[in-house]
Amino acid sequence: MNAFAVFLSATISIALVISQGASQPPPPGGQKVVNVTDPRVIKSSMAGIEAINLQNGYGETTLREVIYKVMNATEQVVNGFLFRLHMEVGPSECYNTIMNIGKTAAACPLLSPKLVHPCFTEVLARNWTVPDHLTLNVSCEPIPEQKAAMLHRLWP
Numbered sequence: 596m597n598a599f600a601v602f603l604s605a606t607i608s609i610a611l612v613i614s615q616g617a618s619q620p621p622p623p624g625g626q627k628v629v630n631v632t633d634p635r636v637i638k639s640s641m642a643g644i645e646a647i648n649l650q651n652g653y654g655e656t657t658l659r660e661v662i663y664k665v666m667n668a669t670e671q672v673v674n675g676f677l678f679r680l681h682m683e684v685g686p687s688e689c690y691n692t693i694m695n696i697g698k699t700a701a702a703c704p705l706l707s708p709k710l711v712h713p714c715f716t717e718v719l720a721r722n723w724t725v726p727d728h729l730t731l732n733v734s735c736e737p738i739p740e741q742k743a744a745m746l747h748r749l750w751p
Contacts, residue, residue: 624672626679631665635720639678639728640665641699643716646730647684648691658686661700663711675721677731684735685711686746710746712738 629636640662647660663683671677689695689703705711714735720728738746 639718642728
């Protein structure tokens with residue numbers, strides 16, 4: 596074998612190793628990005644928005660929050676699947692009553708896209724437990740004051 600063939604073979608081998616290394620899965624217990632349209636992400640985001648609505652309190656003076664958009668999601672395997680979700684949520688046309696639990700933006704339309712605000716949730720999904728989705732952490736930035744004034748004009 597001539598020197599060029601050896602060089603070419605070595606270069607191809609190195610390129611294969613590098614390209615395979617780039618697509619390696621994260622180490623066990625590591626975090627990985629998940630597509631926001633994954634059904635598991637959608638189910639976890641629904642658990643997250645319910646926790647947000649629970650935190651806001653039920654009653655006929657509070658509007659139900661609905662998901663406007665799931666911005667990004669990660670998954671980590673830890674005694675189940677831990678989903679970390681960054682979402683945009685906003686007040687809907689529905690009151691946050693017990694009768695409206697589980698209703699999405701399809702049944703309770705978003706009041707205005709101008710009123711969305713960011714929220715972060717961590718949801719542990721374990722299909723062998725009841726409930727199968729446990730929301731561990733919820734944090735939302737409040738609607739800014741100027742947008743809150745618009746909310747009061749739209750929904751007295």
